[in-house]
Amino acid sequence: MLAIPKFPEEFRKLCREELHTSHTSGILPGYVQANLLILPAEEAEDFRDLCFRNPVACPLLAHTVGDPNTLSNSAIIKEGTFDIRADFPKYNIYEKGSLVEQKLNCRDEWGAGYVGFLIGCSYSFERALSQAGLPPRNVVEKKNVAMFKTSKMLDPAGIFIECPYVVSMRPYKTQDLPKVREITREFRLTHGEPIDWGYDGAERLGIEDLQSPEYGDSITIADDEIPVFWACGVTPQLAVETVGHLINGPVIGHTPGHMLVCDIKDENICN
Incomplete structure (x- = not known):
């Protein structure tokens, strides 16, 4: 059985190398975990508004800025230690609202102008x-x-x-x-x-x-x-299933329960 590292950066590296592919319940307690939704640019603003209107179901922690390695809030994950396309253990790929595939990374699906959103997770x-x-x-x-x-x-x-x-x-x-x-x-x-x-x-x-x-x-x-x-932070993926016929191009989420482990500690996001 693969040993779990002591620090989030090391755990994300395991996921990036496809060595940890199962759920993250109980993994690295004390560190915040995050849900995921990645959308084409055309729908990103609507989704951001959805988060602002529904902060309990969709509490927005950060979003990518310009590329899959940079976040709007660097307190969530240290710069230079992150790839949103590979640092979750497993990804759900949606087309027109239907789940079509589960993958260990979404590098092929990430397109120009795509925006990734990190949503708070109750594991935290x-x-x-x-x-x-x-x-x-x-x-x-x-x-x-x-x-x-x-x-x-x-x-x-x-x-x-x-x-x-x-x-x-x-x-x-x-x-x-x-x-x-x-x-x-x-x-x-x-x-x-x-x-x-x-x-x-x-x-x-x-x-x-x-x-x-x-x-x-x-x-x-x-x-x-x-x-x-x-x-629950799977809510955004159900939203994509509901209105997916209006979205052109793949939409990516985490596989439920398979979260991103962040660098910020849980006590630092209280209130």
């Missing part, structure tokens, strides 16, 4: 939960987090109309919910506190089967626990 608050004695079940079971499509809609922006939320789910006891909310509320750039909880919350979100997530892995919910739902 899992260390804080664990330190409080509330480890997420996906971490305990060494699985990808469970993610579900919902009937809750984003506020529209440009071409992005009638686009649903995706949520991640972690089970907790009802008496632990106030502490879970308090801890995750601080992480506003990585989705913040839950948007709903409980089996009635699942019904409100339009989730019918908690053991059949659309993305990630099914995880155990004990009899004395309830499901707790956070907005």
